[in-house]
Amino acid sequence: MNRLHGLLGLGWTLGISALAEVPVIPRPTKVEEKAGTWQITEGAKVRIGNQPESAVILDLLSKASGRKLEAAKEGEAASVVFSLGKPAVEDGPGAYKLQITEKGALLSAGTGEGLFNAAQTLAQLLEASPNAVPAVSISDSPRFAWRGYMLDESRHFSGETAVKRLLDAMAHYKLNRLHWHLTDSSGWRIEIKKYPKLTSIGGRGNETDRSDNAPVQFYTQEEIKRIVAYAAARHITIIPEIDMPGHADAAVLAFPEHDGGGMIQKGDPKKWPNFTFNPAKPETLAFLDDILKEVAPLFPNAGMIHFGGDEVNFGWKKWPELPDVQSLMKKENLKDLPAIETWFNRRMAGTINGLGLKTGGWDEIAERDLPKDKTVVFWWRHDKPGILRKALDDGYPVVLCPRRPLYFDFLQDPSHKAGRNWGGINPLADVYDFPAGLKLSEKDEKQVLGLQACLWTETCLTQARRDFLTWPRLVAVAESGWTAPNRKDFASFEARLKLQLTWLKSHGIASWDPFAKSPEVSDQGAAVDYPDKPE
Ligand code: ACM
Numbered sequence: 328m329n330r331l332h333g334l335l336g337l338g339w340t341l342g343i344s345a346l347a348e349v350p351v352i353p354r355p356t357k358v359e360e361k362a363g364t365w366q367i368t369e370g371a372k373v374r375i376g377n378q379p380e381s382a383v384i385l386d387l388l389s390k391a392s393g394r395k396l397e398a399a400k401e402g403e404a405a406s407v408v409f410s411l412g413k414p415a416v417e418d419g420p421g422a423y424k425l426q427i428t429e430k431g432a433l434l435s436a437g438t439g440e441g442l443f444n445a446a447q448t449l450a451q452l453l454e455a456s457p458n459a460v461p462a463v464s465i466s467d468s469p470r471f472a473w474r475g476y477m478l479d480e481s482r483h484f485s486g487e488t489a490v491k492r493l494l495d496a497m498a499h500y501k502l503n504r505l506h507w508h509l510t511d512s513s514g515w516r517i518e519i520k521k522y523p524k525l526t527s528i529g530g531r532g533n534e535t536d537r538s539d540n541a542p543v544q545f546y547t548q549e550e551i552k553r554i555v556a557y558a559a560a561r562h563i564t565i566i567p568e569i570d571m572p573g574h575a576d577a578a579v580l581a582f583p584e585h586d587g588g589g590m591i592q593k594g595d596p597k598k599w600p601n602f603t604f605n606p607a608k609p610e611t612l613a614f615l616d617d618i619l620k621e622v623a624p625l626f627p628n629a630g631m632i633h634f635g636g637d638e639v640n641f642g643w644k645k646w647p648e649l650p651d652v653q654s655l656m657k658k659e660n661l662k663d664l665p666a667i668e669t670w671f672n673r674r675m676a677g678t679i680n681g682l683g684l685k686t687g688g689w690d691e692i693a694e695r696d697l698p699k700d701k702t703v704v705f706w707w708r709h710d711k712p713g714i715l716r717k718a719l720d721d722g723y724p725v726v727l728c729p730r731r732p733l734y735f736d737f738l739q740d741p742s743h744k745a746g747r748n749w750g751g752i753n754p755l756a757d758v759y760d761f762p763a764g765l766k767l768s769e770k771d772e773k774q775v776l777g778l779q780a781c782l783w784t785e786t787c788l789t790q791a792r793r794d795f796l797t798w799p800r801l802v803a804v805a806e807s808g809w810t811a812p813n814r815k816d817f818a819s820f821e822a823r824l825k826l827q828l829t830w831l832k833s834h835g836i837a838s839w840d841p842f843a844k845s846p847e848v849s850d851q852g853a854a855v856d857y858p859d860k861p862e
Contacts, residue, residue, distance in 0.1 A: 349463060350455040351448055352500055352802055352823050353809035354816075361462035363429040367392045367453065371431075372399035373407040378439050380560040384409075384446045391450035393457050406431030407449070409442050421501070422468035425449060427460055443562045444469075444501050451499070455826060473726055473777025474808030475504030476801055477568075481511030481577070482534040482784040484544040489790050491557055496798075496836055498561035500805035505558060505565045506633060506687075506705075506779060509546070512576035512599045516545045517567070519621050522614070528581035534785050551625050559628055566687060567626050570635030571615060572604045572671050573642050579604070585611040588645025602642030606671035607655035616678045623682045631703060632679050633687030636695065639668050669695045676702065687726075693718040703776065707734075712765075719771050727765070727778040732757035733804070735796045736783045739839065745786055745849035746796070755841055759803040759817050780804045788850045791837045795848035798831055798838035799824055 349358055373388060373396050375381040381398065388407065389396045399405035410433065423436035423445035434445035448467065452460050476497060478485060485493075494505065509517040515529030532541035546554070558565050572587060579586045579601035587603035605611045619632060626632075643664050646652045652667060661667050672695040676686040680701045688697075690706045693714055704718040709729035718725050731737065731751055738745075738752035746752075758780070767775060780801055787793045806820055821842075831838040839845055 348819065348823075349452060349461075349465070350823050350826050351451045351465075352820070352827055353469075353806040354814050354819065354823070355448065355465045355467040356811060356814065357466040359464045361428070361464060363462045364456075364459035365427050365429055365431060365462060366459055367394060367396075367406065367431075367457070369394045371396050371407065372403055372405040373397065373409075374399040374403075374405040375409045376411055378409075378411075378442065380439070380443060380562070383560045384443065387446060387450050388453065391453040391457070408433050409445070410435040411439065411442060412437065419468045419472065421472070421503075422466075423448075424467070425463075425465040427452070427463050429462060432460075440503075440562045443498075447499060447501055454830060469501070469809045470811050471775065471777030471808045473504050473779065474502045474805060475506055475726070475728075475777065475779030476502060476797075476804070477506035477508055477728065477779055477781040479508040479511065479782060479784045480516040480546075481508060481514045481574075483787045483793075484514065484516060484533060485790065485793065486544075487546070487550050487554060489793070490554055492835055493797075494554075494558050494561055494563055496831065496834060497563055497801075497805075499830070500802055501809055502801070502805050503563050504777075504779060505563055506568060506781075507565050508568045508570070510569050510577065511574045512602065514544065515577040515581070517551065517569075517622065517625075518545055518547045519618050520548065521617050521621060522582070524581040525578055525618075529577035535788055548625060555626055555628075564628055564630070565626060566629045566631050566633055567622055568633035568635060568687070569618060569622060570637070571675060572606045572668070573602055573637060573639040574635060575604045576601045582614065585614055587611075587649065588642060590642035590644070599642070603639065603646070605649055605651060606643075606646065606667055607649065607651040609651070612674060615675060619675070619678050620682065623679075623684060629684070631685040631687045632682075633705070634672075634675055634679060635689060636672055636692040637689035637707070639691065640664070643668065665694070672697060690714045690718065693721065693723060699723055705779075707781070715765075719774050722774070724774055724776050726776050727762055728781050729761075732761050733778065733780045734783065735780050735800055736786060739796070739800060740841070740844070740847075742844070743847045743849075745847065745851065753800070755800055755803055756817055758800045759807060759815070759820055761807055763812065778804065778808050786850055789848075792848045792850040794837040795839050798836055799828060799841065802827055 373385055375384055385396055385398055420438045420440050421444050423441040425445045425448050426433045432449055434442055436442045436445055513534045515525045519525050526545040530543045530545035555565050576599045585604050586601045587605040589600040589602040592598040622632060646664060646667055659670055661670055672692060676697050679686045685701050685703055687703045690704055690708055693704050699722040702723060704723045705726045705728055706715045707728050707730060708714060709731040732753040737747040739754055782797055802824060828838055828840055
């Protein structure tokens with residue numbers, strides 16, 4: 328059917344003795360190889376049941392096998408059978424079992440999510456060896472429930488086609504959370520019908536082009552709904568981020584009345600003059616409430632709105648001069664700037680919680696006195712392990728996404744030039760090892776929801792560069808998030824990764840090739856004036 332099969336088919340046949348394992352990423356929990364092989368035929372019948380994502384699964388397996396497969400009718404024999412309701416293993420909704428015999432494949436799980444994961448494993452086996460899949464019995468379940476990726480749309484915009492391609496690739500590796508950073512100082516990227524200027528003015532330009540005739544780029548609500556549904560059919564939850572009270576320049580450009588003052592970025596005195604929202608003005612709070620209320624229903628399965636909360640102290644110097652802040656301080660007996668920030672956080676988290684949602688926020692919020700059962704902390708400051716410790720000790724659920732090694736705007740190879748190097752870079756091996764260095768206790772591990780990589784796009788003018796920085800490191804995140812520590816092995820991962828570089832390429836994704844050391848995609852000419860964020 329395509330180039331992939333020639334390469335991968337040979338890969339597994341040859342590779343099986345070298346790999347001594349099935350060519351699947353993330354590496355499954357338990358694999359028993361059996362005698363014999365199964366050949367899937369053109370028109371083979373697949374019994375999927377009435378999952379909402381049946382069409383997605385049928386298409387996935389047809390493409391993976393290079394054959395047009397058909398849904399089995401009631402009572403018709405099928406060679407691929409999905410069985411819901413027989414949990415393969417007790418632990419976790421993502422768990423599944425896959426048995427391949429000479430006659431066909433049986434995929435069983437207690438949830439639709441588990442079945443979808445089983446389908447992805449089967450797809451990888453078919454891609455590797457479409458003409459003779461070795462018989463095997465796999466029992467598998469994830470280490471962490473949250474296996475994610477954050478995409479910054481503000482600095483440079485990706486668009487619907489690229490995001491859908493990303494979602495397909497995430498699903499291929501059983502990644503299940505897309506944290507969508509939709510607003511920041513460089514551009515507001517989500518349509519808010521009550522405030523069209525947010526996008527018509529705030530959506531103009533990006534990190535590289537701030538001119539008056541720069542294009543306006545944002546997602547309409549219709550596009551957002553389509554993308555969220557596309558993700559849901561692939562068992563990926565999209566969590567929107569509306570950053571506040573900092574990173575507000577784009578919104579304040581459209582609505583100057585909500586300005587709370589700016590900050591001077593190291594190395595660039597022009598950035599960012601309107602970095603914060605006014606944290607105390609009643610009209611500003613009502614404006615932010617309106618936005619959150621419009622955002623919530625666009626993400627019906629998110630269970631959360633991420634409200635940023637990061638780096639506020641870089642831009643709060645003007646706050647004490649604002650009359651609304653002065654009267655709030657008096658009224659609420661607020662003594663200092665952190666107290667104002669805490670008051671603002673609690674106020675906006677109240678709106679989010681009132682919508683029946685949890686509040687997500689960057690790790691600064693661990694010091695902002697938010698309700699533990701309604702708040703998720705995203706630990707990003709790798710150089711502040713004490714904040715992670717505090718968040719865990721205080722009982723917050725935590726997503727791990729430390730700059731090192733999980734920020735993908737850091738260099739991935741010492742030979743590369745464009746990107747961050749803050750006392751170190753983020754090579755594939757470090758991404759793969761994570762989170763071993765944290766030495767999470769059993770108790771910690773229960774509170775850690777999981778991990779995610781973050782792509783900040785200051786230096787990404789093109790999709791080619793976004794792909795270059797993301798892949799193959801995101802494949803390593805998938806295995807780190809899924810596979811138990813005693814099953815992780817970097818040499819084995821690298822061996823299996825080679826096949827996946829071919830898969831990524833055949834799906835239009837321009838991964839960096841760490842084996843061939845393919846050339847750097849630097850987008851030179853882009854804003855590479857690091858550091859972009861003051862410390
Ligand atoms: C962040 O990198 N400011 C979360």
